[in-house]
Amino acid sequence: MLSETPDNETSDAARWARLIEAVAVRRDREAFAALFRHFAPRIKTFMKRSGASEQLADELAQEALFAVWSKASLFDPGSAGAAAWIFTIARNLRIDALRRQKRTPTSDTSETELEFQRDEGPLPDAGVAASEIEARVRDALSALPDEQMRVIELSFFHETAHAEIAKMLDIPLGTVKSRLRLAMARLRSLLDDFS
């Protein structure tokens, strides 16, 4: 959680990463159960907030954890981004579910994952290794002030309207907009600095 001290953040992240690794390497059921207990109820909340019914949200949360089990070997423990990795699984399932509502039942809905695989093109100066990007991202995020991170989180990931954010944080609307702009610019410059 963002409100926790950095130490807790790091140790939590390291713990989730270890659990996923245990699932990948040893097919460790206890590690999986720990992941399930923590993440499934939160993914369920995420799905409900996106408009899923109680039952659908429950199913999607289960699907997400099943994907954690099946794909654990694809997780890079060095990235320490366990929550980020599980978030991407939940995000893709949410997109799939929204598409199923729009499409005919026979159409293929398993494309989302491919759409988010970032292809690294054969361009001369694009040869930055994924692990290098991870390290850069980690450093940048730890240098980004909490209040800036919070406003990015609220605006894009909770899809909270700016006026609503202003009320929640008890700051003027103009400050929300400027803080958001500042946060994004700061993040990009931090990422640039580490390159």
Added chain:
Amino acid sequence: MTVHHHPPDELLAMFAAGTLDLGQHIGVATHLVGCPKCRAVVRAMEHVGGAMLTGLPPTAMSDGALEAMERRLDETSRTSIPERRRGPAFRDVPGLPDFLNSYPDSPWRWIAPKVHLRPIRLPEPSATRVFLLKSSPGTRMIEHTHTGLEMTCVLSGSFVHAGGHFGPGDFDFGDGSVDHDVRINSTEDCICLVAMQGDLKLNGMIGRLLQPLIRM
């Protein structure tokens, strides 16, 4: 090759959050193919998504959900990771994200002197239309206006307008109010991926004659 023009950070955040429509997603994904810096921004945003998820209040799972899951794991002895399917479409155009290879292919169509268009048909209805645009050296882009947001990603060649010079990997983003005089200034064809919301309207008499041809 260095990328000079990037998508606004808001678009990268929405990409990471999964809230862009598919057409816009393709526009941003195409830029990411050639831009490690923006890939890092997206990755950072996914970490913010992870923090968001961890910080959500839990909703109790249905009774016996974990036990049911454990039975399911028993039945699934070996889970294989599905292979990445790649079709043959658009293989001749370098710089596109791989997943477009599984879309239906389409041929280049003449739409104006020295300008060809190749639609990318999306597997779902989207408010954003996506197409490739190929213009010969020295061409001025047809004067047009559109009612929504437009993303242009340069795949090869280059163009120039009041906003600067746009080469491979560069991302141009405009709303309907921007009226650019776009000129192709490379010695080779300039191929762009365009993701466009709303209706495209060609201006002038020639434009009106071409209008029926451009419908996709």
